[in-house]
Amino acid sequence: MTTKKKRQTSPAGRRMATVALSLCLLAGVTLFGMYTVGKTEEQQRRLEQEVADAEKAAQARQQEVAAKAAREQKAAEAERQAASGSASRDRTGESAAETAQVEGSETAETDNAELEGEYAEISVDEPVIIEANAGAEAPPLSFSAETDQLLWPIAGNILMDFSMDKTVYFSTLDQYKYNPAIIIEGSVDQSVLSAASGKVISIENVDETGTTITMDIGSGYQVIYGQIKEPAVQQGDYVQAGALIGYVAEPTRFYSKEGSNLYFQVLKDGESINPKELLP
Numbered sequence: 001m002t003t004k005k006k007r008q009t010s011p012a013g014r015r016m017a018t019v020a021l022s023l024c025l026l027a028g029v030t031l032f033g034m035y036t037v038g039k040t041e042e043q044q045r046r047l048e049q050e051v052a053d054a055e056k057a058a059q060a061r062q063q064e065v066a067a068k069a070a071r072e073q074k075a076a077e078a079e080r081q082a083a084s085g086s087a088s089r090d091r092t093g094e095s096a097a098e099t100a101q102v103e104g105s106e107t108a109e110t111d112n113a114e115l116e117g118e119y120a121e122i123s124v125d126e127p128v129i130i131e132a133n134a135g136a137e138a139p140p141l142s143f144s145a146e147t148d149q150l151l152w153p154i155a156g157n158i159l160m161d162f163s164m165d166k167t168v169y170f171s172t173l174d175q176y177k178y179n180p181a182i183i184i185e186g187s188v189d190q191s192v193l194s195a196a197s198g199k200v201i202s203i204e205n206v207d208e209t210g211t212t213i214t215m216d217i218g219s220g221y222q223v224i225y226g227q228i229k230e231p232a233v234q235q236g237d238y239v240q241a242g243a244l245i246g247y248v249a250e251p252t253r254f255y256s257k258e259g260s261n262l263y264f265q266v267l268k269d270g271e272s273i274n275p276k277e278l279l280p
Contacts, residue, residue, distance in 0.1 A: 141216060143219045158182050184262045188250055188260050190247060194244075196241050198216050206226065210227050
């Protein structure tokens, strides 16, 4: 009977198998470690990014809160200054007639001194406002282009000329259009004087020219003053030439690029005419 001999592995073979098995185990451990480390690093980066995003959002909220507080503080300061300015002007006059005489006289002297050097010598009587409800007889209103002249309401350069025969360029509007008035450069709070004796027939708030005062000066002539604030006259008042009628306001959104100014228009029988033809 033949017996089958059992194959035996040599010591060298066993060592090689052991080494191969060890290498396989080592490779598996290494791959698992690399996968774990890579995943941990990715999670760390994601966590760091989330923290950075949260910090940016917090900084943005802080900046927004600080900006809002600054705007509110600035608005409150502007309101306090406006209230202080109005209160100061209210305290200046104890009666309407005395205020008009004193302020109008002093303003006329100052502004006319400026106008004398730039335009011409102008003689202005002491300004007086006669209120319609004061019981005084209404003074006769008469104006003639041949014999009378208007006073310059403020001292300043002409930013835009009267033009009804051709269109002119308006910077703020970025378009060409007709201009029925002259636009006189001014500074905010600058005094505006009555260009002629007349009656205040309306004080309106117009989108383009802001607070706008219209006066009848007689013989079919009307004078319109725009971009006014704190009017010193009321509808129905009779005002002498050179009297204070208000102050130059901040420009409306239609004249933001041109800057603060006085809108000065003259009508004859309802039609716009060139105010420069009636000014010295």
